[in-house]
Amino acid sequence: MEKPRVLYWFRTDLRLHDSPALKAALDLDPAVLWPIFTWDPHYVYRSKVGVNRWQYLLDCQNDLSDSIKKLNPKSKLFVVREAPQTVLLKLFWAWKVTHLVFERDTDTYARERDRVVVESARKAGVEVVTRYGRTLWDIDDVVAKHGGKPTMSITQLQAAGNKVGAIPKPIPSPKHLPDPGEMPVDFEHDRPDTERDLNAPLRSKTDKTYNSVAGPKGDFAIETLEELGFSAATTPHRGGETIALEKLAQIIADQEYTATFQKPKTNPTAFEPQATTLLSPLLHFGALSPRLFYWRVQEVVEKYGKNASHPPESLTGQLLFRDMYFAAQAAIGSPFPQALNNAHVRFIPWHLPSKVDDGTETGTNAISGEYHIDSPQAEKWFQRWKFGVTGFPFVDALMRQLRVEGWIHHLGRHMVACFLTRGGCYVHWERGADVFEELLIDHEVACNAGNWQWLSCTAFYSQYYRCYSPVAFGQKWDKNGDFIRKWVPELKDMDAKFIYEPWKASKSALDKAGVKIEGDGLGGGMEQGTSTYPGPMFDFGERRSACIAAMKTAYSIGLHGNDERVRNSTWKELFENAGETEMEAVHGSDDDGHGAPLEKGKNGGKHGRTKSDAVKEGPMDRHVKKLKAP
DNA sequence: GAAAACGTTGGCTGG
DNA sequence: CCCAGCCAACGTTTT
Structure with a gap:
């Protein structure tokens, strides 16, 4: 009986220690073992991956490859540049593989991908061994x-x-690794369809990742940022x-x-x-x-x-x-990272809702990443949030740290997520999840979608009246605003009294700090090295009240993502009848948003106290931190 | 069946 | 400085 020829497929387990799947592979006592990583078009083109996360992935791959080489100088992490669904079957034949071993992955795409791979292994007579340790x-x-x-x-x-x-x-960790076998690649190379490349806007050069199965030098080398078309990463985290x-x-x-x-x-x-x-x-x-x-x-x-x-x-x-x-993602499946068709996610008529992808790539009405601009005002708020120019220094500091480092503290994520959704902008949590997906180095589909549902009070959590203040929340830890001074250098000389709300500073205080409060921050003033900082993009107390009242209305209507009325758009009538006009308090009817804009004062309805009432009364004003007179 | 307690992590005031 | 109690109040689980 010949010894096994094992293909070990690394995926979300870029390590040698505590790997049940790697142990199972070595327990087969292989004659040869190829440690491979397949460069999956789903990740390269169909997922948003910013430069910092690419860098982090390459770090992990290079470190793993070095560790493999230390155990066996003939081996390393071999990167195969083709979709696993097509290339693994070719490798089974070309390399005379007897066993495929990998760690199971419960992500929706991974399950479907692995089903295809396991089927191709069955066809090729290759035994599949999987373990779980994620x-x-x-x-x-x-x-x-x-x-x-x-x-x-x-x-x-x-x-x-x-x-x-x-x-x-x-x-x-294992103490030794078998040699890899021969690695002929005399088969046809399938290139992915790169027409829809979600990362195209992020690349500064054309990506050359897929020029050949074994890479530009034919040695299965780990790809580089340059090869991917990216310029240098900005994150300090490795x-x-x-x-x-x-x-x-x-x-x-x-x-x-x-x-x-x-x-x-x-x-x-x-x-x-x-x-x-x-x-x-x-x-x-x-x-x-x-x-x-x-x-x-x-x-x-x-x-x-x-x-x-x-x-x-x-x-x-x-x-x-x-x-x-x-576990929530594994049970819910493909609708998990979206509201549509998700029975466990509450329906809220957020602004900037996702467009529905009727294509067949993932089936089941999956969202496409594109969205409807139902309100130009909300779109502008979203852009200002995304680029850290909301005029609320604590929010901006966090969003700028996120963009540069790819990481912000968990509670900082709470702050900016609450602000974008139920506690400020009333923008769809899927928009925020999209931005985090691109920028976070630790982006995990299940955790990201789940946490956005949590913070937007659409699932896991429902106390929508507990709202983070962009002023008070940061001040709780950082009275002097050192964190803001680091990330919003326009305000670095601002008096601590006003650093969380510079729009309240007197002209002389602003002059002393060399700050000019002006514009919307999107015009590029920062790049000119001036100390211009935008004013706040709305009255937070007013928005907080409007959002809480709108959430109350939405909760009382009680639709979920799988409701027929959500899918066929008849939900609009329900919200019109309930007086859903969360935008009304800000700028009346110039928004073509949800349902027909109602005139002020006509939204009594059956839900009693509506957000318009709340706004007019202004009872939440005390929630906006008022600083004591100097 | 009703009421109370609980649930990852709010903000504000007054003592 | 810290903390209790309030705000206006969600869904789920426990008593």
Whole structure:
């Protein structure tokens, strides 16, 4: 009996430590083993990936490749430049593969992709071996123990997880790796359709990723940013398993930090160093095993004794939330990252709703990433949010940090997400999720979509009256505004009294700080090196009231994403009858938004106190932080 | 069945 | 400085 010839397919597990799938591959006692990564067009062209996340992925790939080379100088991470759905079958034949081994992935696209690959393996007589190690528990087991339903709270996740059993203990890294076999590529190369390249606007040069299966030098080298058509990354954060294990060791070494970590008490304005671990991008690419992280923390917690923090606030609690979102996504499937057709997501008539993609690429009316500009005002607010020129310094600081670093603190994400959706702009959470998808180095579909649903109060969370203030929330941690001074240098000399709301500063205070409050920030004033900073794009207190009232109306109507009336647009009548005019308070009827604009004062309706009433009364004014007179 | 408690992490005032 | 209590009030789970 000949020894197995194993193709090990790395995907979201770019590490050697604690890899159940890699262990299974080595347990086959292979004659040869090829560690490969397939360069998937779904990621390269059909997902938005900003330059910082590309850099982070390349870091992880290069570090893994170096580690493989240390175990066996003849081997490395071989990058195969073709869609796995087509290329793996060709490799099965050309390389005489007997076994394909990979770690399972419960993301919607990955499941479908893997189904195709497994089918092609069956045709080629290749045995497929899979294991799972991407989350604490096997997510399919969690869903099964939860009756096939999505886990919509942390208690549900914990209950289902406990039924699955103990979280597996980490597996050591392998001590050796077999040689790779021969790698002929004398087969036809399928190139992907690049006509619809979501990343085209982000590339400064044409991408050459797919010129040949084995890359420009024919050596299966890891691609470079330049090859992808990107200019240099701006993030200071670097990826890779080596860094992951070092960072974890540093965190664990601080036993008090590890054992008493309470997420709500960590400071979103802290920088150099930030208040949380920054392990999320490493978990995303699999450079760090969540189970290793869990058990290392757990050892410290147990040793620390009764003063340790507990889930959900603790460090391990953060990992539980990750499992919760993965399990929710696994149960809901393709509608998970969108509102449409999603029975678990509340319907709110947000501005800038997604266009529906009737194409067949993903089926089931998946959103296309494009959106309707139902309100020019909301579109402008969205653009100003996206580029960090809202005129609210704390929001702008966070959005600029996000663009440069690809990372902001979790509570900072809460702030800007609440502001864009239910607590300010009333823009669809899918727009915000799109921007985060492009800019975050730790972007995880399940966690991103789930958290946007949470913050917009459309799923997981419903206390929409708890609203983050762009002034008070940051001041809670950073009275002096150092975080703003770093990211919004126009305001670096501003008096601390006004740095969160510079529009309230007197002319002399502004002159002293060298600041001019002017324009909408979109005209490029910043690039000219002036200290012009835009005024606030709306009255926050007014918008907060209008949004809360509109949310109340939407909640009382009670539609969800799978409702027939959502799909056929008859929902509009319901909202018209209820007086849904969230924009009215701002600028009357120049918005062609949801339903016919109503005249002020005609929206009494059956829902009693409407947002117009609330705005006229102005009872929420006290929620806008008023500074004491100097 | 009704009421209370709970739910990852709000803001503000007054003591 | 910290904290309790209020605001106006959601859905779900527990009692």
